[in-house]
Amino acid sequence: MTEIIQTKPQHHAAIEQLLDQCFGPGRVARTAERLRERNRQIDAYARLYVDGAAQVRGSISYWPIRIGDTPALLLGPLAVHPDLQGQGVGIALMRESMAQIDMSRFKAILLVGDLPYYQRVGFAVAPEAVRMPGPVDAARLLVYTGEASPEINAEALAGAVRPAPDLC
Ligand SMILES: CC(C)(COP(=O)(O)OP(=O)(O)OC[C@H]1O[C@@H](n2cnc3c(N)ncnc32)[C@H](O)[C@@H]1OP(=O)(O)O)[C@@H](O)C(=O)NCCC(=O)NCCS
Known part of the structure; x- marks a missing residue:
């Protein structure tokens, strides 16, 4: 039987192993990593x-x-073991986790990824005024603002993106 469960600290070593399998060793050099x-x-x-x-x-x-002064979340990494890819696991993980997020507290979810994939769950290209802490292909900087507000609020989503551990 397979299932989706909540991550616990004891899973972190197994997750690191999965991420190495899915992304390879170059993953820590990515700009999104600066936010982690x-x-x-x-x-x-x-x-x-x-x-x-x-x-x-x-x-x-x-x-x-x-993002500027706006509380938000960075999504990622999302990874599915190569043997299971293409079976809907990635989309299921996103749907299940995004359903838990209080979008009145975190105004947006940001990620770096492929639009054709992530638009399936409501992501769109982020406003130009969102500035990552390093080089990112603007077409791959994506944002989700919730079902109730599909139009991205360009005014609220502007400025430098930085880690905010105080929001935990
Ligand atoms: C990307 C990833 C998370 C997708 O997970 P998955 O479980 O294989 O994806 P799903 O089964 O939920 O979705 C499969 C569908 O998405 C499509 N898809 C998968 N990756 C895609 C991409 N990068 N761009 C566009 N479409 C993509 C598939 O073609 C498939 O389409 P179909 O339903 O029309 O057949 C997984 O392939 C993975 O871990 N890849 C390596 C790590 C990675 O690149 N992570 C994403 C970082 S942005």
Whole structure:
């Protein structure tokens, strides 16, 4: 039996192993990684996909950030074991975890990824005024602001993006 469960601190080593398998060693050099340094993930939103032997096969994490003064979340990494890719696990992990997020507290979810994939769950290209702490392809900087407000509020989503561990 496979299932989606909430991430606990004891899972972190298995998640690191999965991320190495999915992304390779270059992953810590990415710009999004700068927002995870000196930050801590919000385990209440993080989810795992585990198989019948309790092995971690998929993972999604969230990190508190500010976009200018606006409280928000960084989504990622999202990773699914190569043997299970293309079976809906990634979308299921996003739907399950995003349903837990209080969008009145965190006004947006930000990520760096492929629009054709993430638009399936409501992401759109972020406003130009959102500034990441390093180089990012603007077409891959995506944001979700919730079902109730599909139009991205360009005024609220402007400024430098930085870690916000105080929001945990
Ligand atoms: C990207 C990833 C998380 C997707 O998870 P998954 O469980 O394989 O995806 P799902 O099964 O939920 O969705 C599959 C669908 O999305 C599409 N898809 C997958 N990755 C895509 C991408 N990068 N761009 C566009 N579409 C994509 C598939 O073609 C498939 O389409 P279909 O439903 O029309 O057949 C997974 O492939 C992975 O871990 N990749 C390596 C790490 C990575 O790149 N993570 C994302 C960082 S941005």
